[in-house]
Amino acid sequence: MAETTAAEPRRTLAEMRKSRAPGWIWAVPIAALGIVIWLLLRSLSHRGIDVTVVFEDAAGMSANGTKVMYRGLNVGTVSSVALEDDGVHIRAHLDLNADMQKLLTTGTRFYLQGAQPSFSDPASLKSIVAGPTIVMIAGPGAPARHFRGTAGEPPETFAVKVPYLVRFQGAVGGMQVGSTVTLRGFTVGEVSSVTLSVDARTGQISTPVVVSLDPTRFHIRELTGSHDWVAVMNQTLDTLVQHGLRARLMQTPPLIGSPEVMLEVIPDAGMAQLTRGADYPEIPTAEGGGLQDLTRKLGQLPVKEIGDNVREITARLKALSSSPQLEDSIKQLDRTLRELQHTVHDAGPQIAPTIASIHGTVDSLRKTAGDIDATAAAAKSAMGGAAASPDGNVQQALHELTEAARAIRTLADYIDQHPESFLRGRQGS
Amino acid sequence: MQDLPSLQGGGAAVCPTCDHWLERTSGRSITAALACALATVLLLFPANLLPLMSVSALGMSRQSYISSGVLALWNAQWVIVALMVTVFAITLPFVRFTMLAVVLASVRLNRRPSWLGRAFRWTIHLDVWSMPDVFLIGCAVGYSRVSANLSVTIDWGGRCLIAAALLSMLSRATLDRRTVWRAIAPEQPLPSGQSSTHVISCTTCDLVVPAEAQDEGCPRCGARVSVRRRYATSITLALIIAGFALYLPANIYPMSSDTQLGQLVPHRIVDGIMELYRAGLWPLGILIFCTSIAIPLLKLGGLGWFLLSVRRRSQHRLVLKTRLYRLIDEVGRWSNVDVFTISVFVPLLQFGALASARADTGATAFILVVVLTMIASRLFDPRLMWDAALGPHG
Numbered sequence: 001m002a003e004t005t006a007a008e009p010r011r012t013l014a015e016m017r018k019s020r021a022p023g024w025i026w027a028v029p030i031a032a033l034g035i036v037i038w039l040l041l042r043s044l045s046h047r048g049i050d051v052t053v054v055f056e057d058a059a060g061m062s063a064n065g066t067k068v069m070y071r072g073l074n075v076g077t078v079s080s081v082a083l084e085d086d087g088v089h090i091r092a093h094l095d096l097n098a099d100m101q102k103l104l105t106t107g108t109r110f111y112l113q114g115a116q117p118s119f120s121d122p123a124s125l126k127s128i129v130a131g132p133t134i135v136m137i138a139g140p141g142a143p144a145r146h147f148r149g150t151a152g153e154p155p156e157t158f159a160v161k162v163p164y165l166v167r168f169q170g171a172v173g174g175m176q177v178g179s180t181v182t183l184r185g186f187t188v189g190e191v192s193s194v195t196l197s198v199d200a201r202t203g204q205i206s207t208p209v210v211v212s213l214d215p216t217r218f219h220i221r222e223l224t225g226s227h228d229w230v231a232v233m234n235q236t237l238d239t240l241v242q243h244g245l246r247a248r249l250m251q252t253p254p255l256i257g258s259p260e261v262m263l264e265v266i267p268d269a270g271m272a273q274l275t276r277g278a279d280y281p282e283i284p285t286a287e288g289g290g291l292q293d294l295t296r297k298l299g300q301l302p303v304k305e306i307g308d309n310v311r312e313i314t315a316r317l318k319a320l321s322s323s324p325q326l327e328d329s330i331k332q333l334d335r336t337l338r339e340l341q342h343t344v345h346d347a348g349p350q351i352a353p354t355i356a357s358i359h360g361t362v363d364s365l366r367k368t369a370g371d372i373d374a375t376a377a378a379a380k381s382a383m384g385g386a387a388a389s390p391d392g393n394v395q396q397a398l399h400e401l402t403e404a405a406r407a408i409r410t411l412a413d414y415i416d417q418h419p420e421s422f423l424r425g426r427q428g429s
Numbered sequence: 430m431q432d433l434p435s436l437q438g439g440g441a442a443v444c445p446t447c448d449h450w451l452e453r454t455s456g457r458s459i460t461a462a463l464a465c466a467l468a469t470v471l472l473l474f475p476a477n478l479l480p481l482m483s484v485s486a487l488g489m490s491r492q493s494y495i496s497s498g499v500l501a502l503w504n505a506q507w508v509i510v511a512l513m514v515t516v517f518a519i520t521l522p523f524v525r526f527t528m529l530a531v532v533l534a535s536v537r538l539n540r541r542p543s544w545l546g547r548a549f550r551w552t553i554h555l556d557v558w559s560m561p562d563v564f565l566i567g568c569a570v571g572y573s574r575v576s577a578n579l580s581v582t583i584d585w586g587g588r589c590l591i592a593a594a595l596l597s598m599l600s601r602a603t604l605d606r607r608t609v610w611r612a613i614a615p616e617q618p619l620p621s622g623q624s625s626t627h628v629i630s631c632t633t634c635d636l637v638v639p640a641e642a643q644d645e646g647c648p649r650c651g652a653r654v655s656v657r658r659r660y661a662t663s664i665t666l667a668l669i670i671a672g673f674a675l676y677l678p679a680n681i682y683p684m685s686s687d688t689q690l691g692q693l694v695p696h697r698i699v700d701g702i703m704e705l706y707r708a709g710l711w712p713l714g715i716l717i718f719c720t721s722i723a724i725p726l727l728k729l730g731g732l733g734w735f736l737l738s739v740r741r742r743s744q745h746r747l748v749l750k751t752r753l754y755r756l757i758d759e760v761g762r763w764s765n766v767d768v769f770t771i772s773v774f775v776p777l778l779q780f781g782a783l784a785s786a787r788a789d790t791g792a793t794a795f796i797l798v799v800v801l802t803m804i805a806s807r808l809f810d811p812r813l814m815w816d817a818a819l820g821p822h823g
Contacts, residue, residue: 025464032468032609039475065491279548405518 048076049094051151053110053134059088060131061112067092069113070136075100078134092149094134107139110149144391156180157200158185161212163192163235166247166261172207174261181211183263189213191261211247213237234281237274244269245284308378431646438513450543458603459612465600469526472593473561477519479586482572484777486529486579492776493571493585495519495564498772517765521559526597529604536612546613550633552622553606557762557803565594567769570705570713574776577708599626609632614649629654632810661810662739670734670804672798676725679795685771687778687786695789698722698767700775711801721767721795728802730758735814744818754811761806764799768792 055061069077084091096104110191114132134149172194181189192210215233237245246269250262264286272284298390330358466467480492495518502511515795529552535545568590573580616636628637631647631654638654647654683695696704697722705714735802737743771788778786 025458025461029464029468029471032471032592032596034588036471036475039479039589067490105767 046098048097049101049145050105051094051096051104051145051147053092053094053147054084055090055092055149057112057113058092059151060127061090062131062133065225066131066134068096068134068136070138072101074207075136079300083126093135100136103136103138105139106141106144106360108141108144110147111135111153112149112151113153128254152340156236157189158190158212158214159216160214160229161189162215162230163191163210163212163280164237165277165283166211167206167281168208168209168247168248168249168285169287170259172249172259175209175261179258179260181213181261181263183218186217188217188263210260218413225396234274234285237281237283240265240351241272241284245283246272247283254375255375263313434469435530440691446468449679457818459533459537459605459608462600463537465596465603466526466530469593469596469600470523470530472589472596473522474519474589476561476586476590476593479589480584481587481590482581482583482667482777483774484575484579486780491779492584493776495590495772497776501775502772502788503746505787509794510768510772510788510792513800514768516562517558517770518564518737518772519733521555522593522597525552525555525559526600526733528555529600533609536609541613546647546649546682549613550608550652553633556601559597560765561590561594561597563763563765564769565590566716566763567766568773570717570770571773571777573713574701574708575777576707577710581604581777593629607798609633610636610649616725620678621688627654632658636780657816658808658810661808661813662736665805665809666730666736667809668693668801669729669736672725672805673799674811675773675794675798676729677800677808679725679778679791679798680722682791682794683789684767684791684795685786687784701767701770702779717767717770720763720765724764724774725795725798725802728757728761728764728806729798732802732805735809735811739817742817743814746812747818750814751811754806754809759805761799764802765796768796768799 001235058081061078063078065076065079067074068078076094078092079095080093083089094110111134112132135153136167137403173196175191175194177191177193179191180187181191189212192212194207194209196205196207198204201374215229215236218236220232220236244266246264246266248262248264250260251258263283266286269286275282275284466787470736477495479492483490483492485491487644497517499511499519502514532545532549535542553618568587572581573584609718613634624795627642629643630637631650631653633650634647634650636647636649638645639672640656643655644653680698683697686693686695688694702717702721705717735750735754736746738747751816771786771792775786775788778784
């Protein structure tokens with residue numbers, strides 16, 4: 001038996017199994033289906049909230065370009081901008097992330113950041129190119145979908161407003177109603193009105209500024225008498241004025257900012273009182289302050305030119321109008337600042353606070369300059385640079401912008417490099 | 430006429446006349462092609478509905494959808510370019526891959542409705558005209574051009590497009606047309622007594638029909654069968670003359686213009702290549718040179734040569750010419766890369782006076798060159814060269 005088996009080759013039929021080889025290929029359409037379903041669910045769950053905000057001015061908002069920011073976080077975009085039926089207001093539809101739902105209440109406010117580029121807010125200069133951003137501030141209240149937006153940051157709200165009159169000698173025309181009144185850097189009130197009036201008989205020009213001070217912001221200790229805020233404020237100011245409190249006209253940032261009211265205690269201010277005038281009590285003023293004071297002290301030629309130059313530069317930057325002389329102005333500014341340095345010893349103490357605030361400004365100036373530069377460079381190289389010929393308004397404007405960046409940087413560098421000499425001047429005096 | 434031995438496993442049958450493959454079975458499978466076609470159709474939906482990529486600069490961000498490029502072209506009055514891009518990049522990919530999936534699914538499920546042959550014929554005709562893969566390369570070039578200076582992120586639409594385009598190429602690679610045709614309707618043996626000179630082969634599905642069926646519909650795919658397509662040479666000639674005429678404006682006029690810092694900068698095809706080269710993207714520069722300058726010129730020159738060959742009854746380099754014809758017919762669609770590039774980056778570069786891009790005169794002329802030469806090479810029948818060389822009815 002064993003021999004026969006060895007001699008005859010064994011033949012068996014191969015086992016047949018259904019091939020499963022092409023099975024794996026179905027993973028491809030299944031994966032595709034999975035992706036599609038996942039994307040569908042994702043887009044359904046991320047469906048944004050439509051919110052309407054009515055503005056006074058579109059100020060360069062555009063659909064799908066303008067962002068909505070909440071605490072520095074991008075939470076949505078503008079989906080459409082259209083004129084309201086009344087023909088006056090602008091209705092913007094915002095497409096906000098779904099997680100903003102609970103923050104949309106009647107107390108929530110929207111404002112346009114960068115709608116009014118200004119040198120007091122160097123970061124806003126970027127919006128000359130990039131357009132404005134809508135900023136959302138959450139507040140309390142019932143759920144809402146329709147809002148009224150403002151052109152700038154909503155003014156600070158004050159609990160109590162006690163009006164006072166201030167008469168400055170300097171130019172107050174550029175002062176914004178609603179701009180803050182500060183005391184040692186703290187906001188204690190706001191400007192209520194600025195008016196210009198001329199007495200035809202005497203030929204006297206007066207520019208009364210009405211400021212509203214908030215007594216609660218003073219956190220007055222050892223409060224005596226009633227809680228009648230007007231009386232309390234008057235009483236406090238009486239004492240403070242006797243100790244040298246004066247109102248001063250300041251520019252923030254120095255040189256190019258818009259005028260603001262600053263309360264300051266000046267030790268050698270001399271005698272003065274809170275005078276009860278016809279309408280409101282009047283807070284006495286001190287001349288100048290900051291650079292203005294310098295101008296007065298140094299008097300004649302060089303410093304006055306600085307002011308002129310700077311004003312010229314500012315005007316140019318603001319208008320973005322064309323003028324290749326900008327660089328000359330900067331050079332001139334540099335030279336005059338150098339001259340200023342030599343005469344600074346006398347004015348040392350008054351400059352110190354100015355320098356401090358300049359320092360703060362320098363960084364933001366430099367950042368702005370960097371932003372503008374990057375912007376212009378990105379734009380220029382976006383499609384591979386080409387030689388530019390000076391025609392076309394916007395092209396010129398951008399050239400101007402680059403120049404502006406350079407000017408701002410020069411200014412920033414200068415101020416940054418030379419504070420030691422200012423400080424030395426202070427030590428010397 | 431060629432008899433094919435039945436192929437076992439991987440391999441290819443090759444025509445002894447022109448050295449071109451007739452049947453290839455390696456790496457081909459109806460199931461794989463069906464799976465790829467289905468996945469392509471599925472992925473085309475998000476690719477069309479979601480943003481391909483987005484760019485953000487200066488605190489602004491811009492997104493590019495397939496449709497936004499078309500819309501930008503349409504709004505800028507480039508109607509022809511807008512329509513062509515819509516058809517090649519949106520409509521036909523959907524139509525073609527849906528039809529392919531349906532046909533392959535029917536074959537696999539052993540259902541043979543009467544329209545199956547006609548539907549498969551259309552998927553074959555539309556193969557070269559549906560261009561998700563070409564559009565993907567266009568996106569890649571557009572992405573590179575923009576990302577050289579700005580930060581671009583690829584969004585989900587873009588990812589789905591990449592997958593869809595790759596799968597569409599895979600479905601092309603795995604599809605064995607002859608097997609599908611045999612599955613739709615098996616080939617009949619030649620009726621006895623008829624010699625091979627008395628039959629015609631359908632140019633679409635290669636079904637052999639008696640010569641009496643001249644000008645009638647092919648029983649398998651419905652295409653009109655004829656010994657040779659009529660007026661093929663004159664139509665091809667007319668189209669390549671038009672192509673030559675348009676080739677000049679396509680290269681002289683700018684394809685796109687950019688407003689850079691308020692100044693209008695035109696970009697001809699050559700400028701685009703130089704830009705890519707300067708940006709260090711010379712491989713893409715070479716690619717654009719090939720697709721936008723070399724291929725159209727090759728097509729026009731090649732087809733001109735073939736027509737001349739037919740007319741002069743030339744017997745020289747027939748195999749080379751036939752191979753060149755197949756090359757021209759195959760690569761012609763890739764010339765659309767440059768136009769697709771424009772439609773991808775135009776919606777991205779919309780930063781007002783700082784930097785904004787738009788299509789220009791050259792684009793219309795260029796896409797017309799591409800389309801006309803594609804039609805010309807589709808209509809031309811390379812066998813005419815052999816006919817002419819080998820005398821009347823070889």
